Amino acid sequence: MLQPELNERLSRVGKGTPAGELYRRYWLPVAAAAELDENPVKPVRILGEDLVLYRSEAGELGLVARKCPHRGASLAYGFPDGPGLRCAYHGWLFDGTGSCLEQPNQEPASPRLRERASITGYPVRELAGLIFAYLGEGPAPALPLLDLFTLEENDTQFRDIGSAIIPCNWLQIMENSFDPTHVEWLHGKYFNYTLERAGEEPTELAGHHIKIGFDLVDYGIIKRRLREGQTEESEDWRTGHPVYFPHILKVGGYGLQSLQIRVPVDDTNTLHFWYCWFDVEEKFSHLVQQVRQLPDIYDVKLQNDDGTFRMDTIDSQDAMVWVTQGPIASRHDENLSSSDQGIALFRTLLRKQLDANEADEPVMNVYDPATESNVIELPMERKELGFGGASKGNPVSAFLRTQSLYSPRLTALSKLIDAEAEQASRVPS
Known part of the structure; x- marks a missing residue:
């Protein structure tokens, strides 16, 4: 648990607040x-x-x-x-x-x-x-050149940028990134419950966690998980998910490479970017050329018209638990367990960086401008995550399950692939 005074110190981002002044270094x-x-x-x-x-x-x-x-x-x-x-x-x-x-x-x-x-x-x-x-004072540091920022579109690779304003404090969004076991329940058992009710194929993310781990690295924290049936050679454990301090999570799999970037709008709202790159098989390269003419930006719709959260995408499921904790999560009455060790680690790291910034000491990931051309490579899983909904043999349907149903490029590509498959099925053998 966190006492209200410490919770305020970690959460508030206005000018002159500890977290607000730290964020102004980036x-x-x-x-x-x-x-x-x-x-x-x-x-x-x-x-x-x-x-x-x-x-x-x-x-x-x-x-x-x-x-x-x-x-x-x-x-x-x-x-x-x-x-x-x-x-x-x-x-x-x-x-x-x-x-x-x-x-x-x-x-x-x-x-x-x-x-x-x-x-x-x-x-x-x-x-x-x-x-x-x-937004800081004095000379600006280097603008970090993360690896995904160096990619270029081609016939088998294209970019998508989704965004949404999440009506809650930035910290409860980031803490979710250090909570591996919620995948088993929120994105596994609960997702299967909603898919079953809709008559759709289940997801394969319901495996029970038998081990979790977290490593402090130069740029932040890597979280790792081991589920039933996996060995420590699996990417879930060997590679894991890196978090680039203070506000970027990198995830990947099934042809997807993405950065989830969380930027505080104010104390109770967060601008969330889904910065994604998709790798498509060579046989669909002619279709990729067509969808690249469409916009690469879109709004991520996380809620239904009545204000309830959609439960048919991973992102909207996450947003539901972020927002329903309240505008700024109360942490003095929480009951952390052993599965929350990553959250505790991130809070400790954040406190140390706040202290360092107030003492005019170096803080994590603030670089000298002379290093601006240096590419920052972050590890990433490459495996197929196995989301349900790919029963037609259309790989894009799996992407749609992980991202938003509102990406113009991704939606168009899925329809083009389906149309080609339907046309091919009509050609006499």
């Missing part, structure tokens, strides 16, 4: 780059700050405070003009540093007024389809 994804294609101005809220992300007419990115310092109108309704973003109300122009470049209708012009009108501006960078921001 580059954080705030949007997918393609989100600015239709509208180059997007309001974002990160770490409790209301901001506006924009792409200038010259193609440069900016991230500035949302409130115009003139009369307080929202710059989310501003428009790109030349090197910056212009307020729709009176046309004041701001660049990516937050400097006020122009104040139309001021006669005579007042350099002092323009200087006073500066607003907060943060560095932003585009990498691998995502837009990252650094």
Whole structure:
């Protein structure tokens, strides 16, 4: 259990809070780059700050405070003009540093007024389809080049980026990443219960856990599991799932490589990205070329129209348990057991990093800018996870079970594969 004071210390992310100041040491994804294609101005809220992300007419990115310092109108309704973003109300122009470049209708012009009108501006960078921001003070560290950020699309490999706002604190989402045995129940026995009711094939994730393990590594923690019928040579134990501190889980299997990235919006909301790469058999390469013309971003719908959580995907099952713990989970009345050792380990690691940051000591995964070109390789399982729903021989149906049913590329590829199979079945042998 955690006493309320410590729970607050680990959970809250506003400016000046221990966890909030630690998070401001990291580059954080705030949007997918393609989100600015239709509208180059997007309001974002990160770490409790209301901001506006924009792409200038010259193609440069900016991230500035949302409130115009003139009369307080929202710059989310501003428009790109030349090197910056212009307020729709009176046309004041701001660049990516937050400097006020122009104040139309001021006669005579007042350099002092323009200087006073500066607003907060943060560095932003585009990498691998995502837009990252650094909300800390002083020079920004290196933007970590994780291995999946270096991949390129081709005839048998394509990218998908799903996102959702999860209405709960970031920490209860991350703690789920250190809880291997929930797979046996939530994604196994309970999933089979819902699949049976729907008349669908069962999942194969219901195996009983006989051993779990956690290793501290340079970049975070690796969690491992051993289930009945497995040996320690299995990927579940030998490879495991790495967590890149403080907020990224890497998982894979059945042609899927993915990063689950959790970014605090504020104390009670989290921006969740599913950053995925799919590997498809060579025989479907001509179909991959077609689906790559579709958007690589989509909203992950975790709840039904009546507000209840969907129970037909792994992600929505996880979201149900994250959110139903409350906006900020109460931990003073919890009863941890031996199966929760990974959660305890992560909390200890987090506390140590908070202490180090407050003491102006080095913290995990904050790198010198000179190392920015270094690729960070994270281990990943390659096995087929065995999710139900692939009875038609369509490999994409297994992907749909693990991700969202709302990915334009994945859904289109599944339909194309089914159409080809149906056509082939009509050809006389």
